[in-house]
Amino acid sequence: MKQLPALAAVFLCLAAPALAEGDAVAGKTVFKKCAPCHSVEPVNRVGPTLSGVIGRPVASIADYGYSPAMKAFSDGGKVWNEALVAEYLLSPKAMVPGTRMTFVGLKKIEDIANLIAYLKAPAGH
Template sequence: MRHPAMLAAAFLCLAAPALAEGDAVAGKSVFRKCAPCHSTEPVNRVGPTLAGIVGRPVASIADYGYSAAMTSFADGGRIWNEALIAEYLMSPKAMVPGTRMTFAGLKKIEDIANLIAYLKAPARH
């Protein structure tokens, strides 16, 4: 079995051009997998709002109760940039052991790129 960190590194090397070229319209369809727990409006659900996630500090929504694992992951001032979001979406539990997020992750690089493109400007799509 491959090590998750190695897979993430390989993904990031391969996905860099795709992340810049994601299709936000297709990303809206991918977001349906996220919508049961997350919103692109400034409203928390089971999970925190994803409105403005790209460029936002990790675990920074004031009125959301993050898990200890996610709060610890945020230590040091991590920012949800495209690369970090992409790595997280591959396997949330591998990246943040102990997270309450039950989503297994997205396996297709194209889906991740499209979802990130959508999250950058959901109101336009």
């Protein structure tokens, strides 16, 4: 996994225009992969709510029990901006070793851009 930072950097450079142009309607379909554990409503499930995640500090939902790995990852005041979310969605376990999130990640740049557009849409709809 030593290649992840380099791969993520290349991905983010290539994806920057795509992230800006994501399709929220298509992102709603991509979100179905997230929905078993996450909600776009202000309700936690197995995973924390993703309502308002873009712009939110990492591991900051007060009533959610984050893993020690995610709490440690939040050190330094990290915020879930589009670039950080995009990098995380490539491989959550590689970015945050020890996370409880079992999802392996999204491999298509377009899916990541669309999902981010959906999460940024008012109330995630």
